[in-house]
Amino acid sequence: MKRVFGIDLGGTTVKFSIVDEAGQVLDQWAIPTNVEENGINIASDMVASMKEKMAGLTGDDVPVAIGVGVPGPIVGDMVERAVNLGWSNMPLGRVLKTEMDMPVALLNDANAAALGEVWMGGDPNNATGTAVFVTLGTGVGGGIVIQGQVINGEHGCAGELGHNPVDAHDVRVCGCGKTNCLECYASATGFVKTANQLFAKAGSAHIFTSGKEVFDEIAAGEPLAIEARDITVEYLASSLAAVVNTVDPQEVIVGGGLSHAGDLLLGPLADRLRDYVFPAVRDRYVLRRAVLGNNAGILGAAYQAIRLIS
Amino acid sequence: MKRVFGIDLGGTTVKFSIVDEAGQVLDQWAIPTNVEENGINIASDMVASMKEKMAGLTGDDVPVAIGVGVPGPIVGDMVERAVNLGWSNMPLGRVLKTEMDMPVALLNDANAAALGEVWMGGDPNNATGTAVFVTLGTGVGGGIVIQGQVINGEHGCAGELGHNPVDAHDVRVCGCGKTNCLECYASATGFVKTANQLFAKAGSAHIFTSGKEVFDEIAAGEPLAIEARDITVEYLASSLAAVVNTVDPQEVIVGGGLSHAGDLLLGPLADRLRDYVFPAVRDRYVLRRAVLGNNAGILGAAYQAIRLIS
Numbered sequence: 001m002k003r004v005f006g007i008d009l010g011g012t013t014v015k016f017s018i019v020d021e022a023g024q025v026l027d028q029w030a031i032p033t034n035v036e037e038n039g040i041n042i043a044s045d046m047v048a049s050m051k052e053k054m055a056g057l058t059g060d061d062v063p064v065a066i067g068v069g070v071p072g073p074i075v076g077d078m079v080e081r082a083v084n085l086g087w088s089n090m091p092l093g094r095v096l097k098t099e100m101d102m103p104v105a106l107l108n109d110a111n112a113a114a115l116g117e118v119w120m121g122g123d124p125n126n127a128t129g130t131a132v133f134v135t136l137g138t139g140v141g142g143g144i145v146i147q148g149q150v151i152n153g154e155h156g157c158a159g160e161l162g163h164n165p166v167d168a169h170d171v172r173v174c175g176c177g178k179t180n181c182l183e184c185y186a187s188a189t190g191f192v193k194t195a196n197q198l199f200a201k202a203g204s205a206h207i208f209t210s211g212k213e214v215f216d217e218i219a220a221g222e223p224l225a226i227e228a229r230d231i232t233v234e235y236l237a238s239s240l241a242a243v244v245n246t247v248d249p250q251e252v253i254v255g256g257g258l259s260h261a262g263d264l265l266l267g268p269l270a271d272r273l274r275d276y277v278f279p280a281v282r283d284r285y286v287l288r289r290a291v292l293g294n295n296a297g298i299l300g301a302a303y304q305a306i307r308l309i310s
Numbered sequence: 311m312k313r314v315f316g317i318d319l320g321g322t323t324v325k326f327s328i329v330d331e332a333g334q335v336l337d338q339w340a341i342p343t344n345v346e347e348n349g350i351n352i353a354s355d356m357v358a359s360m361k362e363k364m365a366g367l368t369g370d371d372v373p374v375a376i377g378v379g380v381p382g383p384i385v386g387d388m389v390e391r392a393v394n395l396g397w398s399n400m401p402l403g404r405v406l407k408t409e410m411d412m413p414v415a416l417l418n419d420a421n422a423a424a425l426g427e428v429w430m431g432g433d434p435n436n437a438t439g440t441a442v443f444v445t446l447g448t449g450v451g452g453g454i455v456i457q458g459q460v461i462n463g464e465h466g467c468a469g470e471l472g473h474n475p476v477d478a479h480d481v482r483v484c485g486c487g488k489t490n491c492l493e494c495y496a497s498a499t500g501f502v503k504t505a506n507q508l509f510a511k512a513g514s515a516h517i518f519t520s521g522k523e524v525f526d527e528i529a530a531g532e533p534l535a536i537e538a539r540d541i542t543v544e545y546l547a548s549s550l551a552a553v554v555n556t557v558d559p560q561e562v563i564v565g566g567g568l569s570h571a572g573d574l575l576l577g578p579l580a581d582r583l584r585d586y587v588f589p590a591v592r593d594r595y596v597l598r599r600a601v602l603g604n605n606a607g608i609l610g611a612a613y614q615a616i617r618l619i620s
Contacts (some may be wrong), residue, residue, distance in 0.1 A: 073590060077543035144556060153558020154440050155594050162613040163588040171585055176589050213501050242474040242552040246454060248463020278473040279486050280383060284465050 002309060003061065004048060006195070006302030008109065008294070011035065011084030014046055016053070018063055021119045021310070025295065026059070027053070038086035040280045047099040047129040063201035066096055067105040067219070067305030069191040069297040071113030073156025077106060082157055105304035110135065111159055111292070111296050114143025116300030117253050121291045130249040134161055134240065135192075135256035144247055150304070161243060162187070165237040170197070186236040188257045196230035216262040233268045239267075241276030248281055255290030262289065311370065314618060315360055316612030317378040318419065318604070321394030322357055323485035325604070326363070328373055329612035331620070333430045335605065337363070341370075357409040360467035377415040377615030379422030379607040387416060390466055399515045419607050420445065421460045421469055423600075424453025426610030427563050431456065440559040443472055443600070444550065449485070449578025450493040454557055456488040460614070471553060472497070476545040480507070495544040498567045505538035511619035529573055543578045550579075551586030558591055565600030572599065 001020045008015040034041045072082030077093025087240040096104045128148035135141045140162030153157040162183035172184035179199040184190045189210040190297035195214045217225035270287045311330045318325040329335040344351045382392030389404025406414045411484035424443035438458035445451045450472030454461040461468040483495035494500045498521040505524045527535035580597045
């Protein structure tokens with residue numbers, strides 16, 4: 001069985017793994033990401049680390065392709081920009097291909113996570129299916145998989161669901177420069193903000209600092225916390241419904257910090273999504289939590305690499 | 311150059327054409343759609359018409375594949391349902407393939423129109439590009455093309471943009487059973503309704519009966535008509551922005567009756583869409599009118615047939 005490198009290139013560490021065609025992670029290690037001088041040494045550090053690993057391997061154990069999830073938009077073999085790495089138009093694909101002499105797949109990190117979840121996170125029979133993946137963390141990210149292929153978009157920006165507009169009464173400025181993006185309300189940050197606003201308005205001095213704290217209150221039946229959850233779910237369901245209508249998926253997968261709330265979030269989300277989607281697809285997709293955590297990106301990157309050699 | 315049948319199967323007529331690989335329509339004719347007895351004779355009528363045409367053709371002039379745009383969701387070689395034809399789970403693909411002894415591609419009619427517009431309606435260099443297609447007619451339909459391939463969805467429902475939820479002050483029941491779908495506001499019907507509501511509220515007894523009449527008032531500078539247009543554009547832009555963020559297209563193509571208003575509609579739509587999309591894709595897609603009219607569906611069906619033989 002062939003083996004590939006699956007790599008998650010983050011702003012703090014580069015996580016490497018060796019993955020086989022069945023999705024088994026056979027080895028895993030990490031190096032720090034050197035973001036000095038606009039990240040000029042990152043690619044050569046990656047090459048050195050992979051070469052060092054390969055020196056100890058022989059025969060079928062040697063990886064034959066590379067997949068990398070990158071925190072920025074990918075166009076061709078180029079990382080258009082990656083703010084956390086200091087990169088702008090970095091030809092990472094070409095560099096790795098030349099230095100490592102094997103095929104290289106680059107993909108956006110959220111897209112890699114989407115692909116990983118579709119491949120190894122659910123029903124193996126759905127691995128070539130269509131899925132909408134959304135992460136509710138510090139921000140809101142997403143990825144769209146159509147019949148087992150992740151959609152990159154013409155400018156590497158497909159699946160940017162966090163920046164769908166929502167029609168809110170509040171006005172919140174998004175990191176992207178727009179106002180009232182989905183991310184302003186359905187990220188963990190936005191959710192906590194909504195809860196704090198509701199509590200302050202009710203005269204409470206309590207300040208939440210994490211989504212988990214708000215969900216603890218929801219579990220205890222606190223009405224204002226429930227109201228904050230319902231506002232979040234409302235925006236998320238309405239926005240996801242447009243995406244579900246667009247691609248008609250088998251699965252809608254929710255990851256990121258807020259997804260750990262489980263049914264306290266996914267229960268009402270399923271109900272509202274059901275109300276909002278086109279009736280002909282209602283009850284025909286599965287809404288589920290992401291299950292792979294940080295390994296999703298590595299597995300998705302590996303999957304994309306495996307596609308290059310099969 | 312190979313030739314194929316491109317067929318637009320409608321509730322009133324079945325429009326046939328013979329199209330070559332360059333997208334030239336070489337012949338075109340139609341037969342009435344016999345919807346009696348739940349449309350049981352439609353497929354055999356189609357076969358008879360194609361066989362009759364083929365009897366007069368020899369050599370390379372004989373079509374070698376069939377593409378059909380159908381007014382309903384397609385799953386595999388099956389039309390899941392087509393209310394206008396009386397069909398439910400009709401194995402049209404299998405029937406045509408057996409009777410005509412050539413490859414058959416079925417696709418939803420809005421998807422066929424999307425594919426046709428991408429193939430022959432714009433820049434030929436974009437024929438393998440990514441596009442969002444929306445029609446603003448009696449209803450609101452849509453189709454999504456990703457790198458030259460139309461997305462059918464897991465249940466034949468991809469691209470049903472008309473049923474994206476909008477957050478409106480009014481409450482309008484959609485034909486699909488939901489309330490406040492995009493179609494209730496951005497179809498020609500919905501647009502006219504919005505204009506009539508505004509005029510009635512202002513004490514006017516004037517009743518518009520077509521989108522064109524409202525756009526004539528807009529051209530004359532009538533503020534209430536402009537307000538109706540702006541409300542329509544607001545819902546449409548916000549909904550399309552979510553779709554643009556999802557697939558990151560090269561083109562956003564607007565067809566259907568309302569698109570004939572040209573810049574009076576597309577000008578403000580471009581502005582609002584620009585405000586709503588993810589900044590990294592802003593100004594990187596082309597918003598344009600559909601140009602092929604009724605031929606879009608025939609050409610898209612033909613394109614899908616050509617894919618089967620090339």
